[in-house]
Amino acid sequence: VPAPTFAPVKFQKEDVEAVMSELPSFNFYEIKEPEPNPYAASTLDKCILLDPPSPVLTAPKAEFSQLENGMKVASVDKGGLTARLGLYVNAGSRFENTSNFGVSNMVSMMSYASTAHLSQLRTVKTLEQLGCNATATCKAGREDIAYTVGVAREFMPLVVPLLVGNVLFPRLLPWEVQAATKKVKEAKSQLEADADAMVSDLLHKAAYCNNSVGFSPVASERCLPYFTPETIRAFLLDHFAPERMVLVGVNVKHDELSKWAMRSFADYNAIPAKKREVAKAVYTGGDLRMEGASPFCHLAVAMESGAWGQQDVAPITLLQTILGGGNASSCAPGSGVTSRLHTQVVKQSPYVESCAAFNTSYSDTGLFGVYGVSHPDKAGEMCASITKAMTGLTTVSKDELTRAKAMLKGSLYRQMDDDSVLMQDMGSQLLMSGRYGSPADFAKVIDAVTEADLAATAKKLL
Known part of the structure; x- marks a missing residue:
């Protein structure tokens, strides 16, 4: 994957009035009354403009820059009307220790709260006014914490400071922290109610005890005893x-995103x-089990695979595609009816x-395996069939x-x-590598994989 070139962005002192004049017209303190739509009777085949402009078609491309303080900015402008903005921080549960277990989840719960x-x-009302209160989320992962927002692209200058405020100057008021403690039980209950997510959590605990x-x-x-402003700060x-x-934007102009x-x-x-x-x-x-609310048995069989950026990532992903997947209720074209897991399990x-089949990659490790659902008393038979299908990966035909x-390249695109x-x-x-590979770059890597590469990677995994 080629290393991107980051254009430097220097900090500048600017006139406040000049900066404010660039903001889109928006009143933070006024909720406008709905007005009748004057174009309600117009159909899509009629233009409502007297002098419609000619469309300017440009192919989307990834652009990169780096602020003077080291923060990376990346964007792709596809010309869409809704901008997707994400602020990704290389911090997650793997960076916790015995003095602050659960703190990354607490950080996500304190998102979009009071700032300087x-x-x-006012933060919540601003998001509501911008129409993005339902799309403003923060999710803590194992290696990253992601703040994301979807908003009309013209309001991007208003949302970027809101995102940055979460990480630059949160107030972490004691009563807001105390109120957020209720979410801990809710998040744990939601995890336990979701059998798929619970199996994934148990799988990681067993694999990396x-x-x-x-x-x-x-x-x-x-x-909960660690849920304090001091621990979070x-x-x-x-x-x-x-x-x-890393600040990422889709359907935004890169120069504007970097500037704001x-x-x-x-x-x-x-x-x-x-x-x-x-x-x-x-x-x-290792092995972990627990009782759940589902009437079925949900299980995962996995083994350690390559980290992100290693040469065997492409062969492993192809092995995942060959295993594929399927379910008993669907045999429609495109549902994986020809995959090994569907035919053999x-x-x-x-x-x-x-x-x-699944493959999860992290900065220094990964997990490759199969997730299955069956009747509880037949889980052992399914597990044996899954293991047999995985051991057969050492033999892959040219047509397969x-x-x-x-299939993999089509899925990527x-x-x-x-x-x-x-x-x-x-x-x-x-975040993981400092590089970005487009689908076209990965397609070239996939095309270069041979049958010998697959066999060697399968033997290494097994």
């Missing part, structure tokens, strides 16, 4: 330096980067509900490899049509 500029009420990515990104009730000071942040990111930091002292010791992920393996037993390459997926992909890649 706006109270929590008590280390690195084995720490859950969802806080438990045992973490200490975590921010240790990990929320601009050098560990610079303005959001220009007059403030950002958190200085501290040297931190990152414990290497140690794969331990799902179709072979009426007790198997669904089965799918050709078909897997076509289709996924990048989704603005949210594209934003997440850019943020994750830049």
